[in-house]
Amino acid sequence: MHPSKLRRQITGESHYAAGREAGGRLDKYLGHYLKEAPASFLYKMLRKKNITLNGKKAAGSELLKEGDELRLFLSDETIVKFGGTLSQANGFSKVSDKTSFFWNQPVPEILVENEHVLILNKPVGVLSQKARKEDVTLTEWIRNYLQESGSPSSFEQTVFQAGVCNRLDRNTSGIILAGKTLYGLQTLSRMLAERSIHKYYLALVVGTITASKKIEGYLYKKEQHNTVEIYDSFREGASLIQTEYEPLAASKDGSHTLLKVNLITGKSHQIRAHLASIGHPIVGDGKYGYRKTNEYFRRYGLTSQFLHAWELAFPVLAECPDLAEMKDLAGKVIQATLPPVFEQILKKQNIPPEAFAKHKEL
Secondary structure, X not given: OXXXXXXXXXXXXXXEOOOOOOOOEHHHHHHHXXXXXXXXXXXXXXXXXXXXXXXXXXXXXXXXXXXXXXXXXXXXXXXXXXXXXXXXXXXXXXXOOOOEXXXXXXXXXXXXXXXXXXEEEEOOOOOOOOOOOOOOOHHHHHHHHHHHOOOOOXXXXXXXXXXXXXXXXXXXXXXXXXXXXXXXXXXXXXXXXXXXXXXXXXXXXEOOOOOOEEEEEXXXXXXXXXXXXXXXXXXXXXXXXXXEEEEEEEOOOOOEEEEEEEEOOOOOOHHHHHHHHOOOOEOOOOOOOOHHHHHHHHOOOOOOOXXXXXXXXXXXXXXXXHHHHOHHHOOOEEEOOOOHHHHHHHHHOOOOHHHOOOOOOO
């Protein structure tokens, strides 16, 4: 693939149909955007899948619906030659000060931003990494946000692209760290690997837990099923995991406990599977939880596991010289607000916000 095409694919060269385009033909929309391009060129690009509709080959006669994704794998030179504008192609048509046509998902909350990093509160349902080639993820949102806000970022560079430093499951909400610059990305990634940044989660689990504990096990990933199994002793292909938790509050009837969880090792599905393995699955967890419990909490609007990447604690500068150019983060504790449905459930369980409002290291 031509380098410019690859770059545009990575940066999310996409358009999403808005109300005014809905009902119109795809080829008419393309002709309006690339107004100098002959129809033969547009149809050729459609046949060769250099222009796709919702990630698939299109003929041009399709009627656009609101939210349809049109992706162009064309060079900057080609777009300019045929009358398109790079600001429109890269920056998208702005809907509001928060998002653009390309983003039809819940908008992340910006918790902290400086010259080098973005720290976000990811909503439930948003991907932090691609599961399929056509997925639009938090990375695309970040790059589009940086460009629309005029931030000096990786859009001006050819060897680095802004991106996330940690990952959360689609249905886990909470704190995501992202690097706007190479320094920011490398520094945060190194600190996460060295565990000098402390991360804490909130999880509502089934049953009563009265004491803090550090648990260990061996996690075996079943690739074909995208699930994991936890074992008490080592088995071939399994990884040692360590999870620490502290009970913050229990429901009035003792049926559920709100935990603060410290992920000591960071493996896929670790918190969910590890807690389930000791008889305390997370409420709402469709893979490792209890079906009847999940059905009960759906009445409150819960569509995901009650797991939230809640708190981040940075070391002081003396302990981490890497933060020399980001002194504003040294010693800082950041908390991400819970999704409204989580707050509603805790209220129904008679667990007050005071139970988890104050920072307390495990």
